Amino acid sequence: MKPLIFIFASLAGSLVATLCHADITVTLRGQVTQQAQYSVPDGTRLNAVLPGRVNSDSWYRGAFFTREQERLKQTGQKAGLLDDFNHLCPGEPTLSQAKQPPRNFNDWCHRVKAHLAALPVTGRKVLESGDPDVLAINLKINPLLEEGDALWYPKEPDELWLIGAGSRWNQPLPYVGGQHLREYMDAIEYSSDWRDADWVWVISPDGKISRHGVAAWNEKPWTPAPGSVLWLPVKESYLDSVPGFNASVSRWLATQALDQWTNHPE
Template sequence: MALCLSTLHFSAYAAGNVTIYPQNQTIKNIDRLADLVTQPSLVNAWWPGAVISERKATATEEQQHQKLLANLAGFAAEEDGDDAAAINGVRQQMQAIHVTGRQFVDLDPDWVRVHPRANVPLQGDYSLWAGSQPTTITLMGLVSSPGTKPFVAGRSVDEYLDGIDKLSGADRSFAWVIYPDGKTQKAPVAYWNNRHVELTPGSILFVGFKERLFNSDFNDLNQQILNSLTHRRPD
């Protein structure tokens, strides 16, 4: 399981301004993270899936996402038949999402209050998505029927994929889970390496491209896609 860690971006001057979604409420002059996550309007927020992003970081992630879409279009143009159709299908899925400059920090109010180092300063312009707990997971990638699926407690990755056709060029031995907190896990799903890996509500289950022995550029696509999915803006 991999987790990218970063600190919140901040400048040297003013306190932070934060727009909270889905309320579309802007709060100004927030000094530290604890001042934000303890706002009364967030008392019912589901913190495992909350995302805070910073404006300048968002611009960077949007550029990376556009580069990914261009790369997918380029690879599709080099292929034909089922391979081209599969790549274009993934491109359409990725084109439908929005990315944001997610900051990988723990937003749980109890954690932030108890751990001073977690109570980082907020200086700049931020967005916070802190909705209710979802009841679905999202299936993406080289699969015949991408989209939201009901979350079932205890169900493993291979069970979610049971009966789902994989498209041309798909990795049939592994799939990726992107958890709501931004953690990712590579899950073995073939008969020879199967391991029980569970999802949580709001997770993304991504079936990527199989590795190509002589095409390192193509192999980088999976990591580019994972980067966009970990920076996906909540719906």
């Protein structure tokens, strides 16, 4: 009996080892040598699937990494944001034509709500770096891959996008190297009583979010990257029922890929 017990134990051990080291599937898209799914052993880190598969014109700063478990979190995030809009603009919409300035705050609120509601749940997980060499030398920012992970490398864009109070949805601006954030504010299309003209929220192409002063009293010269989304915030006096609204919108915009702005103008 002992030999049989030993054989069964060995088989069970092999099965557990096999299950523990089963392959997982990850996807590479965009500026890569081949847009495809790859099977890699469980326990593989992101940088290990990149050598020889990333094109020379890939833009590391815009690397867009998605993970299935993030989708559940972002589904709740989206629902919460739309509920904020229900409190912020509960009245019936009286929408002006899409390419004209909104008639009033209610008009603007319903218009922006519709656009934000149309944005997909992506599952984006922000990377500290999309550079394969940087990932390789720093395990803390080099994630272990999970089943269904995907990475998209875009080309570097030559635009930024204005969204929010004082702009039509997804207004493209030519990127000018070295130009400060405040100078981009000259492109704002209309004035509104509800825009907080002292601040801008910047969603950088790597998914990181920052808030910057653009008024004479609070400006610290700062240069946004190409591919940034600039959220023109709503005044706090309009937001008593939804504190943190501008930050919530910015976090939702940060879940989106660059092609959401380049391929879907208003």
